[in-house]
Every structure is written in structure tokens, then in C-alpha cells.
Amino acid sequence: MRITQGTFSYLPDLTDEEITKQIQYALDNGWPCSVEFTDDPHPRNNLWEMWGLPMFDLSDAAGVLAEVNECRKAKPEHYIRLNAYNANYGKQTVALSFIVQRPSEEPGFRLERQESHDRSIRYTLYPYATEKPHGERYNGQR
């Protein structure tokens, strides 16, 4: 099942050229970019691991794309996303965030229903990938 989170997630995966254009758009707006990765793509897992520090004072997309490629090389079977942070007063939030790499196989989620008091039901999303410990998810690639 294809994970859809962040901007552009209902589009086909962006090519490097398209990613470069998006990064350049962010940089032209003065938003510093950062790269994050995870092997637990649960929708409530907001805190992905950082790939290095956010990159400040950049003016060209090539530097950010180089970091993305470094991360892809080190984590070939992880989800990788790119965040652009808008630090302007009154915003101070992530302005753009999109997935730039996903594992070759995405097992998806199981929906668990828990019988609760009266006849109400509690729902839980359970990622199949997390059945295995860190480092063994997604084809055992770290």
C-alpha cells in the first residue's frame, strides 16, 4: 500500500529534476531545507530521524539534493522526506514537506478494532513493517 503523507503524495514519485525545482522554490522563498528518514511511517509518527542538521544560507538546490542522495545511499530502503521550514514571524512552521524516497515494497497497515464499553469500537492502525525490529524492516535493509 502506497503511503500518502506530505505534499505531492498523491502524485507519482517526483523525479530528481522535479525535486530540484521544488527545493529551489523553497530556497527562493528563504526556507531552509532539511532531510529526514524513518522506517516507521505511521501517520502519527511525526518525529522522523534527522539526516544531518537543517541546511541554512543555501542559495542553490544542488547542495540539498546532494544531501538527499547521500541519505538515499545510506538508507536505500527507508522513507526519506524533505522539509522546508518557514521561519518568518507568524508562520514559524514547516512550509513544505514531501517524500523523496520510499522502500521498494510497502506492506501497508492493518486496521485493528477493539471492542470497548457499550457497543463502541476503538480503531488502531498497525503497520505490518513494525512487526520486525529496527533494521530488519523493509527487506532487512538498514
Added chain:
Amino acid sequence: MARPGRDAAGPQAPEEADEKQTLPPDARIDLAKERAEIGIDDVFNALDADLVGLAPVKNRIREIAALLLVDRARARFGLSTSRPNLHMCFTGSPGTGKTTVAMRMADLLYRLGYLRRGHLVSATRDDLVGQYVGHTAPKTKDVLKRAMGGVLFIDEAYYLYREDNERDYGQETIEILLQAMENQREDLVVILAGYKDRMDSFFVSNPGMSSRIAHHIDFPDYTLEELEDIGKLMVKAEGYSFTPEAQKTFREYLERRKAQARFANARSVRNAIERARLRHASRLMQTDRPVSKDELTTLVPEDLLGSRVFADQGAETSKAPSA
């Protein structure tokens, strides 16, 4: 997955196709028109107007521009051209305009389409070399990332390498730089600058660096006439002017100053003019009458004669000058 917008003719689709179309073999390209279109003549004119002298430097810049222009024309015929190696090394005495030219170079390369952004990132040893193990690589890479799409200007590059200390982290910086200069040629142009003799010994101990730099440009010292012209330009830029007598005194000043130790070409000229302005201001403050616009903008000989260069006429070579 299907990519909507790819197959359909989007708004930018025809433009892209236009650019990629190669010209027929019998077509002609007007190089002069190409030149005018991208506006490199503006850069050259500004170079000629603002920078006095430096004939060998200007020649080399023209050569590089011509090569890049011809490469562009070749590309339009579909002839493959490898991207030329544009890394440079500027050597010369202090104050000969290395930084200024580097800035112009960034603009020129941007106009020729060889840089995407055309900005200049200045770095010295402090910005590149770390303080402890594992600090250098991220620091250097950070600067490289910032410079991408533009020019990385490393002033006094020889400080990166310290012969007396084998474990100096500068060596690591040099290795990362070399790698970037080789692999990211289309993203980055590196310009090293420094004094001639020390740069030479830097290249002797780092032969890889020397061979990766295609353009070694030496900045000659200015002649007396050129220094005078520079002074005139600077005075004009500040909104002042010399009286004819002051002009003569200025020439004499330059003659004397040039013979003294630690003469830094255009930088010394700038300092001399700054101090002349100070003396000019205090001279005006001491007059009790109201001053005219003329007086406010005119530098007279005594503004220059107050300098130490004129003061110790007898033993001028023995003392270290301050002016």
C-alpha cells in the same frame, strides 16, 4: 504510474522543445549578437571602467568568455562539448584587486550560463577547517553547499596547509575541496587567491590542487600612473575632487609611499584618501567662517601634506610608515 501533464502539451512544453532543437549544419550563428543578448559586454565595460590596469587579467577573462561563448554556439549545433574546467587561482601582491575580479567573474560566468546563481561565497581557513577530529568535514561541506551554483572564493588559500604540522586538519579540507572540484564541476567554481610566492609553495606541497586548476592568473603590481587613476576614481566615487596642485602632491605622495615598506597598492591608495578626508574635515572645522559646497568637496595639497610620508623626509626608509 501515468504522469499527467507530461504527454499533454503543457504551458512550458513548447519552450523546452525549442531549446533542445539543434540547428541544421549549414546554419550561421552571429556571435556578436549572442554576446549582446547575454550582456557580457556590460560586464566587460564595467570591468574596463572600474578596474584600472590589470591588462593580463582582463585578457584572460576575455579569453575565457570567448571560449564559453563558442561552446554555447557549438552546443546549439548539437556538437558535444565537455564542460571546461573553470577553477582559477589568483596570485598577486596585496591590494591588486583579486577579490574584486573574483566578484566580477561570478557575474560573468552567471551571464554566460555556466553558473546557476552567480553569487560569491568568501571563505578563509577559519570557515573551512575545524577545531577537533570530525569537525572539519561537515564544516567544509557546509561551505561547499552554500557556494553551489556560484563561486567559492578562498582567500589566502595557503593557510589551509601547514607544513610544520602533519596532523593539521587543513589537509582534510584540501581533500574534500579536491573531490568537490573534480565531481561537482557543473555546480561550483573554486577560486583560490593569495600572494604569489606562498601560493607557489602551497602548490608544490599539493600538486593535485595545482593540476585541477586550469587558470593561474597573476595580478601585476600597479604602475604609478595606474595608482593615480585609481586614486582619482576613488576620490570621485566619494564625491570629492583634487585641485590641480593637490593632484601633483598626490602623485608625489604615491611615489614616496610606493618606495616604502608594506605598500599595498590600491588598498594603500584607499587608506591615503581616507586620511586625507579626515584632515580635510578637521581643517574645515578649524575655520570659523561658513563653508561653501566647493570647500566641502575639494581636497587641497595640505590635506595630503599632513601625511607621515612627507613628515620624515630625511629618514623615510628607516622607519615603518603608518601612512
